[in-house]
Amino acid sequence: MASPLFRWLLLFLFCLALVLASPFLPWLAAFPQGWTLPLADVLNTWALPVFDILQGPGRALAAGLDLPLRGLRAALEWLPWPALAGIVVLLALRASGWQLAVVAIIAQAGIVAGGYWPQAMNTLAIVLMSLPPAVLIGFALGAAAHRWPRIEPATVAALDVMQTLPAFAYLIPLLILFGFGPAPGLVAGVVFAVPPMVRNTILGLARVPAEVVEAAQMCGATSGQLFWLAKVPAARSQLLVGVNQTVMASLSMVIIVAVIGGFNDIGWEVLSAMRGAELGRSLMSGLVIVAMAILLDRITLGFASPGRTTILGQKKFRIAFGAFVIAGVVTRLILPEVTFLPDALGRNLARSIDATLMDFVVATGPFFAALRDGLNYGLMLPLRIGLLGAATPTVWGFTLMPWMIAAYAIVFAGGAFILWRRTPTLAIAILFVGLALATGITRFPWPGVVAMALVAAWASGGPRLFAMTSGALGLIIFGGLWAAFTQSAYLTALAVVLCVLIGGALGLLAAENDRASAILRPINDALQTMPQFVFLIPALMLFRVGEFTALIAIMLYAIVPPMRYVEHGLRNVSPALVEAAVQMGATRSQLLWQVKLPLARPVIRLGINQTIMAAISMLVIAALVGTRDLGQQVFIALGKADLGLGLVAGFAIALLALIADRLLRD
Amino acid sequence: MPETDQNSIDRHRNVKLQCRNVWKVYGPRPDYYFDAKGYRIEPELLAARLTAEGHLPALIDASFDVHEGEIFVIMGLSGSGKSTLVRCLSRLIDANHGTIQLDGQDLLAATPRELIEIRRHKMGMVFQSFGLLPHLTVLENTAFPLKLQGMGLAEREARAREMIRLVGLDGREASYPSQLSGGQQQRVGIARSLAVGPDLWFLDEPFSALDPLIRRQMQDEFLRLQDQLKKTIVFITHDIMEACRLADRIALMRNGRIIQIGTPAEILLSPADEYVAEFTAEVALARVIRAGDLAVAAPMSEATAEISADQPLEALMSKIGAGHRHFRVLPAGRYPGGYVAADRILAVLGHEAATLAEVG
């Protein structure tokens, strides 16, 4: 058996040979179209007849779902908004306190003033409708996995796929089954919102202290009593965290699902505003989503926190709640036509914001355009098509001379040679980076990528990961998605590297400086609560449609984990060790680089892992602002209701995310 | 009957709980070693083989009787298998081999339904880290076992209040466990375990999580309670002083084996081996051994003073100093009484001085 280092060196030589050979063998750089298999078509011919049969029951179910949803929407529409808003404020008071109540008042006043109250209520109606089934199914699955530990691994694996499979991919079968309308969105919301409930149920039940369980057993509890009277109440607060995450997942999904349209909700509002390039409107509706997300999150989290002390007792809460409902009903009965909503205010506001923003964008346009073009030509293009591709008269304004190539090769080979003695791993990494920068990520010979992925999978995950990786690569290569895949890989890699550098630096700052930490924490909180969709808006505003915009949107979403984990890892290094190092006379920077960072490595690694997962999950949504990657393929499939293509591309993304996760886990 | 009982003063009482040749083994396939019926297991050989084949024998061939109304203390260092033993007795875990009988009924053969009934009426258990339900108040926690039995609200709360008064927590009925101190939480644990009126009471290191002063106070209260209630008790501890204070008899455990069973005085005065001797060396004999432990039945006509059998030897020292040489020992508690000579007392305490000198 060759040593790992030797194996990677061989692999490098293999890739180098491929690169050198590719000018003569064009099939090495791009996978030939003629070699692909019609996977998507095969899927379509097999699956569509099945769906035809299922369509009848599906449509019936959709109609059944539609009815209560209509009822809920009608009720939320019928009650005057001040009554509903009052109830939300009451919930905020009871869940948390004055601060949250004030936030609720301001947020709702903003929604009303902006003119988005009806749309917000429609979105809320779908979220509320998806909640009971998601919570019940999730709880039942979690309880089953707890009861029969043997099914737990399979359950968790299924959850991983459910959460990494891009939403648009399973929207296609849902669309075919349920037809257009709110039903597919509702079902997609449920599917997406079930996993966090399952995970929290499993976790909560497993964390019930053994002695509590044993004490209940010794009191003579039957197994049913043990579960319902001891375990479930003892796990209550974890279960409520599950409900909180379920609400957030459902909201995020319901907004994404708006792309299929047909429902006057806030997601559609953002989307149509973005399509019409109405900056003010898209920004305002985006803010409405943020406001809703924050309110839903803080209120449900408040109810979940175990040591909650409330300033509003149960009894007072009930009376006030009843008072608001009755006042609302009475008002509506007396004044059946009045909406109490200001109509002109919001539109005018949007228009004036639009104008201001336009001015701002026009004024700063040259700056942001320069930034975009600079990064585009200086960084993204060479990464994508390589120095060999970029250094041409049309792009960089000069032709690559042989001596330049030689110098480039010497710099990298020399660097690797010097490093070989001390850190051979780094030396090999440098060789690979040099090669990849020369050809560009998207033009790297595909057999080399396949070989690298398979070797890495075998080395870190054994036969199972190897099989999984082969499956994913097979799906991509023979499904004709190689070009889209390399685009995804390049976009993800770039976003992750930038996020880790920038986010890591910020996290480091926050770990060393309390003021920075206090400033960054609420920003992180806000970024984490926002539905992914919202990140598109500022990126689109400043940089227009294009790959760069997608990159910015992905980074906005994926930058939180490195910040969080780096700070957390550094701050949680055992104080005893830090004291010991200080006592030995370590300077502050020695302390950081030689003690804290090495000790925080496992946590930071987990953060990088999370960054990759976040970036991949954002790929599909970023496709809305124009990319050429796998996400775009899924999106195209959605537009054509092409079940096969959607599933192949969707599963490719899901598998990539899972493989990246497993590869980096240990 | 096996030799473990030969020196017991409780021989005349009924056996409440009988435990014979009980084994508990952790590992990949523990039952494989016990499925052959009929042949005699050689404990040491089997234990060695289990260890060699990657198993952990946590409980090796445990046999003993617990008599009605007795405080039976199981004592040993951390990891010696005490919790494993008491969990086998209460069937929270299933022993791999052996028999356990409660009032002559085979516990290991009880069906789940029967087991629930036994636990609802005959057994109570107190846990080291209390095991209180965090979402219930003191009152609800105490009433919990009664609720499980389907008792009506008013009745069970009345009973729970009675128990809460018994452990001295009245006034805190509406508090949640997180609002109580450790000692108070354990009182709730005790009240809850007593609510169903069990005859057999298991306590797994009930006071270990408490600080020394509170622990001492809880021990006194425990003795006071037992004076009223007269339960049959299996009490686990790793603290030799606690064992000596509370026990009628002590079973000493090491590495899954019971290495000696006897009254505190027997264990202190005639340790079975070096290990036990070392273990007990720190104990101040004058405080732990009582007059009744040394009393003999044969009358001594020259007795010049009287003393209650449950007095520690310490209390006799002043009388010996005053010149008394022989004492009449009056019956008290479990001690029948009799006579004791000062020479015998001094010999025992001298023995302690000698051991101390050895260790030091």
Ligand SMILES: Nc1ncnc2c1ncn2[C@@H]1O[C@H](COP(=O)(O)OP(=O)(O)OP(=O)(O)O)[C@@H](O)[C@H]1O
């Ligand atoms: N579920 C289990 N699986 C494997 N080994 C176990 C298990 N439970 C206990 N053991 C082992 O059995 C041995 C006895 O454990 P036990 O809990 O009975 O000790 P103990 O005397 O109660 O100690 P302590 O004073 O720390 O509570 C220990 O070596 C322990 O590691």
Ligand SMILES: [Mg+2]
């Ligand atoms: Mg224990």
